[in-house]
Every structure is written in structure tokens, then in C-alpha cells.
Amino acid sequence: MSIYMMEFGVTMIGTFFIGMLAAWIGVQWAIGGTAVWLVLMLVYLMTCTELVRLD
Amino acid sequence: MPHHIRLIAWNIRVGGGRCIELITDQLLGEPASPRNSLLVASRWPVRIHPTGAAPTEPNRWILANIQTPIPFALGAMHVRNRITAPRPYFMLLAGFVEEVLGVSKSQLGSLISIQNVGSLGGSLFIASMPARDRRTMMLYSSLLLGVALIFFAASTNYWLTAGILIVVGLGQSGRMSLGNVLVQSYSEDSYRGP
Numbered sequence: 001m002s003i004y005m006m007e008f009g010v011t012m013i014g015t016f017f018i019g020m021l022a023a024w025i026g027v028q029w030a031i032g033g034t035a036v037w038l039v040l041m042l043v044y045l046m047t048c049t050e051l052v053r054l055d
Numbered sequence: 056m057p058h059h060i061r062l063i064a065w066n067i068r069v070g071g072g073r074c075i076e077l078i079t080d081q082l083l084g085e086p087a088s089p090r091n092s093l094l095v096a097s098r099w100p101v102r103i104h105p106t107g108a109a110p111t112e113p114n115r116w117i118l119a120n121i122q123t124p125i126p127f128a129l130g131a132m133h134v135r136n137r138i139t140a141p142r143p144y145f146m147l148l149a150g151f152v153e154e155v156l157g158v159s160k161s162q163l164g165s166l167i168s169i170q171n172v173g174s175l176g177g178s179l180f181i182a183s184m185p186a187r188d189r190r191t192m193m194l195y196s197s198l199l200l201g202v203a204l205i206f207f208a209a210s211t212n213y214w215l216t217a218g219i220l221i222v223v224g225l226g227q228s229g230r231m232s233l234g235n236v237l238v239q240s241y242s243e244d245s246y247r248g249p
Contacts, residue, residue: 004235018146019146029208032205039202
């Protein structure tokens with residue numbers, strides 16, 4: 001539960017770095033790149049972790 | 056003999072649901088204020104502690120002396136919630152709209168509204184689904200969000216972006232709602248507040 005609540009603060013730190021990335025490579029590549037990363041992480045979570053046992 | 060004091064903080068607007076009017080009427084004897092404000096209720100006598108500098112928004116700040124056997128001062132402050140549902144892409148939406156789509160601020164507002172239509176649809180769907188396969192739904196909602204964000208990033212057309220944002224809203228609401236449900240379901244009662 002505490003880690004879940006921590007997400008709200010940590011995400012803002014991530015947003016800061018995504019903002020820096022957007023300034024560097026452009027907002028489209030920043031969002032697209034992190035979206036690809038999200039999809040890759042999800043594929044990993046769906047295939048290789050205990051998350052599949054939850055219901 | 057030690058004295059135990061239990062402090063409970065409650066956001067009535069978030070936790071009161073449809074009973075907000077009844078709750079505030081019971082507590083205050085008057086309808087709910089449309090503005091955010093603080094209420095300190097105590098079994099022990101409470102005295103407002105004078106502050107040196109007057110706050111600009113006095114309804115958001117209370118410093119009180121609680122007259123328990125061992126008196127103590129209680130400070131309460133309402134801080135506006137600016138981080139609910141933090142979404143990096145949402146934070147970048149204003150820049151994206153200006154830099155990539157080249158549309159006005161009013162159209163930015165329209166995009167946000169359109170996305171919220173998707174979120175509303177997703178939330179209604181989640182609320183109506185049976186309590187099974189929630190893990191699968193959460194993962195596929197997140198996958199839908201990720202794929203939709205890839206298309207969102209690639210889109211340079213306003214109306215196409217608007218359509219994609221409906222799908223983004225669907226995925227976002229599914230991810231957040233089901234994530235919250237699963238965390239609450241798998242947490243011990245003692246970790247879910249009083």
C-alpha cells in the first residue's frame with residue numbers, strides 16, 4: 001500500500017526527466033519512447049512475474 | 056499512566072461520496088461549503104491558537120490547542136491536490152498540442168475533455184464488470200494505454216489525436232481503477248487506514 005501511494009510522488013520525478021527528454025529529443029519521441037518502454041515492461045510483467053497469479 | 060490520542064484525518068469531499076451533504080450537516084449544522092476548508096473536531100476542548108502572520112486563505116489553515124490532560128498544539132493545513140492521477144504524457148500535453156498539433160488553447164481543453172469521456176466510459180465499464188479476471192483486465196488496460204500512447208505520439212492530426220485520446224482515457228481509467236482495487240484487495244485491513 002505504501003509503495004502504491006509512493007507512486008504518486010515518484011511519477012512526478014519521472015515527469016521531470018521526461019520533460020528533460022522532451023526538450024532534448026522532442027515531445028513526440030519522448031512520449032513515444034516511454035510508451036514503447038511501457039509496452040515492453042508490460043510484456044515482461046505479463047510473462048515473467050507473479051503478477052499473472054493475481055485475480 | 057500513558058495517554059493515547061488518536062488522530063484521524065478525513066477528506067470528506069473524496070471519502071464522503073453522495074453523503075457529503077448529510078455528513079457536513081451533521082458535523083456543522085449547515086450545508087457543505089463549496090470551497091475547500093478545514094474542520095477540527097475533538098472530544099477535548101479546542102482553542103484556536105493565534106498566529107503571528109495572518110494566512111492569505113484562513114480556511115486552509117488551522118493552528119489549535121487541544122486541551123487534553125497533556126495539552127498539545129495541532130496544526131492542520133489543506134494543500135491543493137495537484138498530483139492526482141499523475142500522467143507524464145498529460146503534463147506534456149500542452150507542449151505537445153502547441154508544438155506538434157499547432158492548435159489553440161481552447162482545442163487543448165477540448166482534447167482533455169475528449170480524453171475524460173474515454174476515462175468515464177472505462178470507469179463505468181470497470182464498475183459494471185464482475186470481480187474476476189481483474190489482473191488480466193488491468194494488464195490489458197495498461198497495454199491498451201501504451202499502444203494508444205505510441206499512436207498519440209506519432210499523430211500530427213488534431214482529430215486523429217482526439218480519437219486516440221479516447222482510447223488513452225479508456226486504458227488509463229482501467230489501469231488506475233483496477234490497480235487501486237487490486238492493491239486494496241491484497242492489503243491487510245490494518246494497512247488501509249482506520
